[in-house]
Amino acid sequence: MTTQNQVAAPLQVERSTVTKLVITGAPRLDPITVFLEDFGRRDCPIESDPNYQTAQGKITINCWDNSWNAYWGGMGPRTVAEFVTNCGWDYVLNCLDHGISPTVFSGEALHTLAKKCIVQRRRQQTGRHDWELGELSKDEARELWHDIDSLRSIESPNECWYQSRLLTELFGEEWHYPLDGKAVEENHKFTYLRRVVEAVQQALRQEQQAGMTVVNAHDLVTRDKKLDQV
Structure with a gap:
């Protein structure tokens, strides 16, 4: 009796980009570790654009012995960092701990x-x-x-x-x-998490502003070089 070797189906591998931040110096808070994971885009056809794609991602926040995480599957064109900074602290907080009350x-x-x-x-x-x-x-x-x-x-x-x-x-x-x-x-747990969320949002905004400053400086140098060549 002969047996045929079955060819295993190829494994599906998805690549994501993970950014780790460690935030210190927030008043009355231990160091905060933040993991930002961008999973790329997924198809999300809408009536006006059948080819529309939306970004998806996850945030994980650790502070002392507490840990929270949230996933968003429809962030539009934004990264996780941009999405979190653009949302209100109360929305982000509720995503991290559903149903928690003040x-x-x-x-x-x-x-x-x-x-x-x-x-x-x-x-x-x-x-x-x-x-x-x-x-x-x-x-x-x-x-x-x-x-x-x-x-x-x-x-x-x-x-x-x-x-x-x-x-x-x-x-x-x-x-x-x-x-x-x-x-x-x-509810002190609610108050504590709010302070953590606001500290994370503040740190992400600082990172984004610093990135914009670097980009603007690069553009300025590029323009100066072009002027020198004229």
């Missing part, structure tokens, strides 16, 4: 909100605020003031359900509505 739930913030609720309900200020329930007697206010200390230990919105009875006494049956957007504090 605020985060906080048990301490919930405790502060509960104190505010008790004080205003006790002072009969409910008409000017969003509290569902009415006034509190002195004894009711004192008891609630004592009980709300347990709210400090809540670490997530889901854990609020374990304190449903207390939250109902404070805010009413629909207690999750007053909490939404109010029992929050600054």
Whole structure:
């Protein structure tokens, strides 16, 4: 029985251009390492131009023990560096960490909100605020003031359900509505990433401006040589 040697199909190899930058000197930030990878262009036909091609690329950012990356498949004629510098920091940030919010739930913030609720309900200020329930007697206010200390230990919105009875006494049956957007504090991870993104954008702009200066100087030298030959 004879066997025929099968010819393996050739491997597909794609070449990309990778640029590495190390950014230092950014206020209150460790050195930032940035990898910019341009994958060339891909066909992206549009109605006005069936032969239109768009650039695609990826950015990877490392700072201390944190790492983020994002890929864009439709950057138009721009490189990754040009695309990132032209976009707003908030867009780039969301691409690096999808869904991250500038605020985060906080048990301490919930405790502060509960104190505010008790004080205003006790002072009969409910008409000017969003509290569902009415006034509190002195004894009711004192008891609630004592009980709300347990709210400090809540670490997530889901854990609020374990304190449903207390939250109902404070805010009413629909207690999750007053909490939404109010029992929050600054998300330090968001703030940190924003500073990183803005530092990267600033560094890329500096690189681009330096490159333009070199190009302009080269053009000036070329023109001077042509004048000498006249």
